[in-house]
Amino acid sequence: MAQADRKDNVEPFVFPVKSPYKPENADIVLNGYADFLTQDPASSWVETLRQQGKARVEEFGIPSPKLERWKYTNLFPIEKERFKVQLPAILNPSIPDKLDGIESRLTIVNGIFQPQLSDMPEGLYCGSLKSFIESNDDWLRPYLESQDERVRQFDDQMLMDLNAAYMSDGIVIHVPKNVHIENTIEILSVLAGPVSSHPAILIVVEDGASLTLCERVIGDFGWQNRVNRVHVGSNARLNIFRTQTLSDKAYFTENTVVVQGRDSYLQMLTMTTGAALSRNQYHAFLKGENGECHIDGTYTITDKQHHDTTILIEHMEPHCYSNQTHKGLLAKNARGVFQGKIHVHQKAQKTDGYQLNNTILLSDTAEMDTKPELEIYADDVKCSHGATTGQLDDGPLFYMRSRGIPESVARKIMMQSFLGEVVDKIVDENMKSYCEQILDTWLDNVDKS
Amino acid sequence: MLTIKNLHSSIDDKEILKGLDLEIKAGEVHAIMGPNGAGKSTLSYVLAGREDYEVTDGSIELDGEDVLELDPEERAAMGLFLAFQYPVEIPGVQMTTFLKTAVNEIRKQKGEAELDALGFLKLMKQKCTELGIDQDMMKRPVNVGFSGGEKKRNEVLQMAMLDPKMCVLDETDSGLDIDALKIVADGVNKLRSENRSFLIITHYQRLLDYIKPDVVHVLANGKIQKTGGPELAQELEEKGYAEFERAA
Numbered sequence: 001m002a003q004a005d006r007k008d009n010v011e012p013f014v015f016p017v018k019s020p021y022k023p024e025n026a027d028i029v030l031n032g033y034a035d036f037l038t039q040d041p042a043s044s045w046v047e048t049l050r051q052q053g054k055a056r057v058e059e060f061g062i063p064s065p066k067l068e069r070w071k072y073t074n075l076f077p078i079e080k081e082r083f084k085v086q087l088p089a090i091l092n093p094s095i096p097d098k099l100d101g102i103e104s105r106l107t108i109v110n111g112i113f114q115p116q117l118s119d120m121p122e123g124l125y126c127g128s129l130k131s132f133i134e135s136n137d138d139w140l141r142p143y144l145e146s147q148d149e150r151v152r153q154f155d156d157q158m159l160m161d162l163n164a165a166y167m168s169d170g171i172v173i174h175v176p177k178n179v180h181i182e183n184t185i186e187i188l189s190v191l192a193g194p195v196s197s198h199p200a201i202l203i204v205v206e207d208g209a210s211l212t213l214c215e216r217v218i219g220d221f222g223w224q225n226r227v228n229r230v231h232v233g234s235n236a237r238l239n240i241f242r243t244q245t246l247s248d249k250a251y252f253t254e255n256t257v258v259v260q261g262r263d264s265y266l267q268m269l270t271m272t273t274g275a276a277l278s279r280n281q282y283h284a285f286l287k288g289e290n291g292e293c294h295i296d297g298t299y300t301i302t303d304k305q306h307h308d309t310t311i312l313i314e315h316m317e318p319h320c321y322s323n324q325t326h327k328g329l330l331a332k333n334a335r336g337v338f339q340g341k342i343h344v345h346q347k348a349q350k351t352d353g354y355q356l357n358n359t360i361l362l363s364d365t366a367e368m369d370t371k372p373e374l375e376i377y378a379d380d381v382k383c384s385h386g387a388t389t390g391q392l393d394d395g396p397l398f399y400m401r402s403r404g405i406p407e408s409v410a411r412k413i414m415m416q417s418f419l420g421e422v423v424d425k426i427v428d429e430n431m432k433s434y435c436e437q438i439l440d441t442w443l444d445n446v447d448k449s
Numbered sequence: 450m451l452t453i454k455n456l457h458s459s460i461d462d463k464e465i466l467k468g469l470d471l472e473i474k475a476g477e478v479h480a481i482m483g484p485n486g487a488g489k490s491t492l493s494y495v496l497a498g499r500e501d502y503e504v505t506d507g508s509i510e511l512d513g514e515d516v517l518e519l520d521p522e523e524r525a526a527m528g529l530f531l532a533f534q535y536p537v538e539i540p541g542v543q544m545t546t547f548l549k550t551a552v553n554e555i556r557k558q559k560g561e562a563e564l565d566a567l568g569f570l571k572l573m574k575q576k577c578t579e580l581g582i583d584q585d586m587m588k589r590p591v592n593v594g595f596s597g598g599e600k601k602r603n604e605v606l607q608m609a610m611l612d613p614k615m616c617v618l619d620e621t622d623s624g625l626d627i628d629a630l631k632i633v634a635d636g637v638n639k640l641r642s643e644n645r646s647f648l649i650i651t652h653y654q655r656l657l658d659y660i661k662p663d664v665v666h667v668l669a670n671g672k673i674q675k676t677g678g679p680e681l682a683q684e685l686e687e688k689g690y691a692e693f694e695r696a697a
């Protein structure tokens with residue numbers, strides 16, 4: 001009876017939902033886009049990818065803190081800089097020597113491959129993305145076209161779209177089936193000048209192959225917004241060790257999409273000391289049984305630096321193992337963000353997922369936001385996560401001092417041992433000592449002033 | 450060697466030491482005995498320079514130098530050593546690294562040449578053997594996963610390595626079985642010399658059967674209540690501390 005009285009023609013009042021998107025910001029990042037297209041015309045399928053990317057950027061802008069996964073990282077400082085893409089890069093920055101023990105190096109400057117600054121390795125296919133696009137269409141295309149369905153499901157991938165809009169160059173490394181590359185290969189990525197760059201790095205390690213990569217991201221100015229696509233085939237093995245030591249006037253954002261096959265192994269370890277603002281985002285798909293995925297990192301930042309690590313690991317098949325170990329030191333007004341998630345699909349029984357985020361605040365004004373998450377749809381899994389944020393422990397500090405170790409030395413020892421859990425995972429000895437050196441310098445300077 | 454006068458100390462605004470006097474001469478071994486909560490560990494921490502213990506009055510001098518002015522590391526370099534009642538775990542820092550840093554930082558502060566890796570290892574090996582410590586322990590992180598006995602032996606090892614002139618041992622006997630106790634006492638006895646003094650803090654008389662003190666003090670309610678010879682320890686073992694706790 002009561003229902004009959006209801007006036008069906010009156011719509012219930014709904015509060016207007018404020019859109020989390022800022023399409024008005026598209027103009028900022030697409031400023032000069034027409035010039036870019038004229039200077040760097042592309043083949044038809046790349047052109048299509050560019051247009052799709054651009055269309056989405058125009059529709060959604062670039063991510064704002066109103067989006068759930070962007071709550072703690074505001075890209076406003078980058079917007080404010082009004083960076084433009086500049087082509088061609090007529091640049092000859094001074095670059096450091098190759099790392100000890102390294103013979104082959106691939107160098108990009110502002111995202112553009114530099115053959116004259118590179119020493120090509122043998123036994124695999126590699127080189128500039130641009131040259132691969134021009135000559136190697138068929139093999140390459142699916143890797144760049146396929147936006148993985150689930151990556152697409154997230155509505156905050158505008159930085160990937162922006163990268164696609166400017167698709168032009170980058171690096172391709174392709175290790176054929178069953179080929180083991182014994183010598184570590186270095187990637188040197190240089191930011192030079194106050195411009196933006198949007199390179200794509202494609203790394204494909206085919207079934208049964210193996211490779212170790214070291215990468216350094218260096219430079220004084222600019223913004224790199226890159227996409228890494230990492231494919232590790234069945235029984236294949238890939239280690240990537242990276243340092244990002246940009247100046248605190250540079251910006252670094254990246255999206256890494258990982259696809260792993262059966263019995264594959266991936267380790268990707270990133271040490272961050274640089275950039276005014278950086279965000280390393282990873283989305284890994286364990287698509288074959290018994291895959292193993294390590295995504296690790298350290299962040300040691302100071303002053304007004306901001307660093308964000310955002311990870312989603314998807315266990316899609318049974319018996320996979322994943323490990324995220326992330327440790328950081330935040331000094332002065334530094335701000336850190338860690339959002340790590342393990343998603344276990346219903347089918348992925350016997351998943352073993354591990355996640356750890358520990359941060360030490362070295363000042364009262366440093367700040368850490370950490371958000372570990374588990375989403376589990378299988379019933380027979382082992383997942384653990386832990387997050388702590390605290391100060392350097394007084395007890396060990398006093399104990400060491402009572403043994404004659406000066407406070408500054410004692411603090412350094414404690415900070416080193418804190419980060420040691422991650423640093424010790426670097427199995428490439430040369431890269432490890434390079435990383436230790438960088439941390440050493442950072443630690444020596446952080447307690448001063 | 451060590452002169453403490455009218456020492457008052459508090460933690461969190463609660464006064465623990467309420468006018469403590471103590472004089473230890475070079476080469477002497479003194480024992481401080483007292484009930485739980487008397488302030489024994491507080492005294493040892495104040496001596497070593499722990500920052501959360503506030504000294505509100507009084508003085509501490511080591512060979513005429515004002516100790517209260519100094520940082521913990523400076524006190525260590527002067528030759529003051531505290532064997533902790535509860536040795537601290539330092540995950541991720543290997544014993545060898547820790548000890549080598551300590552030995553060399555003290556040498557640096559004293560203006561002496563640092564030991565090289567070989568010289569250090571030789572010294573460490575010798576001291577480990579003397580104290581019946583397994584060398585493998587030196588590869589483990591400081592005190593992490595050590596048994597109670599291992600921790601206490603490790604304190605004595607550090608003491609032997611750092612060669613201090615004033616050694617304070619805070620309940621080094623607690624938690625030790627009789628064999629471990631003998632090893633520890635033996636280690637201490639070997640270090641006894643006319644230039645080195647000891648302050649042995651203990652709750653039980655047992656340790657003093659193996660390390661013979663010259664002087665015994667009773668600490669209760671933040672003050673030395675009574676001072677005597679070794680026979681005082683025996684007396685306390687029989688009568689307990691009730692008399693002194695009532696006295697205050």
Ligand SMILES: Nc1ncnc2c1ncn2[C@@H]1O[C@H](COP(=O)(O)OP(=O)(O)O)[C@@H](O)[C@H]1O
Nearest residue numbers: 460461465483484485486487488489490491492
């Ligand atoms: N960190 C602290 N905060 C507050 N009270 C403390 C602290 N440490 C010790 N105390 C108090 O000080 C008193 C003396 O403690 P302590 O010196 O450890 O005694 P003892 O070593 O003789 O057993 C006790 O009442 C204890 O509860």
Ligand SMILES: [Mg+2]
Nearest residue numbers: 489490534620
């Ligand atoms: Mg005590």
